[in-house]
Structures are given as structure tokens and as C-alpha cells.
Amino acid sequence: MPVTTTRPSDRPAAQDFATVFARLKPHMGALDVFLRNQLAAFEPEIREMADYCIDTSGKRIRPALVFLSGWSGDGTASTDLVRVAAVVELVHLATLVHDDIMDEANMRRSRQTASRQYGPEAAVLLGDALFAHALHLASQFPTTEVCLEVSNSTRKVCAGEIVQTLRRGTTNITRQDYFRVIDLKTAELFRLSCFLGSKLAGFPLAFVEDSSRFGRHLGIAYQIYDDLADFFGQEKSIGKTLGTDLVSGKVTLPLLALLDRLPAEERAGLVDEILGRRQPDLPGRLRQMGEHGIFAAVGEEVESELLKAEAALVPHGGLPPVPLLRQLCDTLRYRVGNLRP
Numbered sequence: 001m002p003v004t005t006t007r008p009s010d011r012p013a014a015q016d017f018a019t020v021f022a023r024l025k026p027h028m029g030a031l032d033v034f035l036r037n038q039l040a041a042f043e044p045e046i047r048e049m050a051d052y053c054i055d056t057s058g059k060r061i062r063p064a065l066v067f068l069s070g071w072s073g074d075g076t077a078s079t080d081l082v083r084v085a086a087v088v089e090l091v092h093l094a095t096l097v098h099d100d101i102m103d104e105a106n107m108r109r110s111r112q113t114a115s116r117q118y119g120p121e122a123a124v125l126l127g128d129a130l131f132a133h134a135l136h137l138a139s140q141f142p143t144t145e146v147c148l149e150v151s152n153s154t155r156k157v158c159a160g161e162i163v164q165t166l167r168r169g170t171t172n173i174t175r176q177d178y179f180r181v182i183d184l185k186t187a188e189l190f191r192l193s194c195f196l197g198s199k200l201a202g203f204p205l206a207f208v209e210d211s212s213r214f215g216r217h218l219g220i221a222y223q224i225y226d227d228l229a230d231f232f233g234q235e236k237s238i239g240k241t242l243g244t245d246l247v248s249g250k251v252t253l254p255l256l257a258l259l260d261r262l263p264a265e266e267r268a269g270l271v272d273e274i275l276g277r278r279q280p281d282l283p284g285r286l287r288q289m290g291e292h293g294i295f296a297a298v299g300e301e302v303e304s305e306l307l308k309a310e311a312a313l314v315p316h317g318g319l320p321p322v323p324l325l326r327q328l329c330d331t332l333r334y335r336v337g338n339l340r341p
Helices: 017-041 044-053 061-069 078-103 113-117 118-138 144-166 175-200 204-232 253-263 264-274 282-291 294-317 323-339
Strands: none
Touching: 017 044, 017 061, 017 078, 017 118, 017 323, 044 061, 044 078, 044 113, 044 118, 044 253, 061 078, 061 175, 061 204, 061 323, 078 113, 078 118, 078 144, 078 175, 113 118, 118 144, 118 175, 175 204, 175 253, 175 323, 204 253, 204 282, 204 294, 204 323, 253 264, 253 282, 264 282, 282 294
């Protein structure tokens, strides 16, 4: 299976996320206003720190999934969708703060991470504060379902991060382990975003369930892409520190694929780097990835998940959100293609 597939003739050309999300400008504007207004709820001593995390430079894929899965065709953003988009974004921001502490990353969204800016001790508590406020907002819906779903998903995301952390610096990881972790830590919030967006927009239960499936597979595909970008991306365009997975001993799919393909002696050297026994040789590993076709192999995994995501939407072709959600799959294909060495 190739890394990219032929796009159906009735689908618009794939573009970057910023272009695809242009139709969401009113929605994102309303979200920005809502998030900025939330700063007053934080204690004055940490308000500046919260403001540092709540910026407008990120892709905001999860809020976009809320808006797109709840799309009614009129281009307006309902109050409920804006509020729940803020909830998922705050949960996501909290996970990023914690991720950067554990990865010892210096850059996020083309500037210093919160950990670098304020120190890891303060940053970990800042992440907790963002989590707490997300749940506070979720509790304000008239139904308890939103808060229940958000709290369950937050727990799953944290569980995924915990499992991944405990497995750092070890090569005793299978493909099944890897997919389980990314299903929890990344795909769960994608799934939640689509579930809440379609649910609060009043779509039929069948679409709510299938849009959730779409979100899950898109989330898995996105995390595999992100892991690929850690090796094949450009720091300036990606906007974050690259090579952190190998440096931190995090075994992702590109490293798993390389471990499977290396001869025994070279494999032992890579294992030593993952275990922290020797300094990571990122240029050398990139060369080996090129020699062993790692980019193509991992790209096929992205495509497999995108096909599953698109299949979930097939029964609902007449609903307004479907063509917009499908376009996200083409957009991710475009981004993978841009990474190609």
C-alpha cells in the first residue's frame, strides 16, 4: 500500500490545516475570546502562566474536530460547541505542558515550553490547573454526560502518558503496546472531540458513534505522523524540538520499525542509545532509516488508519460534517508527503 492514495475527483485538493480550517474563522475567533475570558478564573499569581499556554499559534485540531463534527452548514458557532471546544483544548494544553516536562523539550509552538519558561516544578502544577479548569467548564453543562465523558477521557489520556513514561528507556515494547499507548494518549481526545461535537449538535446516534470512530482512527494516524515528524520534520516548520523521542528513550513506531530491520550488531547500538548507555546518534539513525525504508513503512501505517477513518463516515455521506471531516484525512496525507526525505 503506498504512503498516499489517489484522492477521489469530488474531493478538494489537500491543503495544510491552517487553510482547511479557514472556514472555521468565526468559530476559532469565538473560542479565542472564550479562552481569554477564562484567564480571570485563574488566581492572579498564575494568570500570566495560564495565558502563556493559551495562545493562538497552535493548529487547534481538537477544537476544530468539535466544530466540524457538529457542522450545520451555517458557519456559526453555537455557545455549547465553543464551550466544549475550550474544554478539550484545555485538556490538550495540560497534556502538552506535562509532555514537555517529561521530554525535557525546549521548544513548543516555536517558543520556549512552559517548563523551560517557568521551571518543571511550577509547570507540572500549571498543567494540573489547566486540567482542573477544563473539568470545571465541563460541569457547567445541564447534562452530566459532558463532564462524565471528559473526565473519563482525561483519565485515559493520563493513563497513556503514565504507561509510556514507565516504558521509557526500554526496548521491551511491541507494536501492540505502541498502538495501545497512542490510542489512549492521543486518539482518545480526537474521539472525544468528534463525539461531543456531533452529540451537542443533535445529530443521530449512529453518526455520533461513527464520527467517534472517525476521530479515533484520525487520532491514531495523527500520532503516527507526529512520531514520524520527530525524525523527518524540520524544526522551523514543525515548531517544536525534534529528535526528543530517541533522546528521551521513547520507542515510537519509526524506532520499532528500525529495530526490526537492523542487523544484530547495529541493533545493539541503537538499543544502547534507547537505554541511555551511549549518546544518541540522530544523524546516523536518520541515515539508517533512509537505508531501510522506514519513512515508507511508517507512512503506510498512517494511510491504513486514514482509510479506517474514512470508512466510518461512508454511511453518512449526506450529513454536512462528512465532506469536511474527510478533507482532514487528505490534509494529513499532505503533511506526511511534505515530510518525505
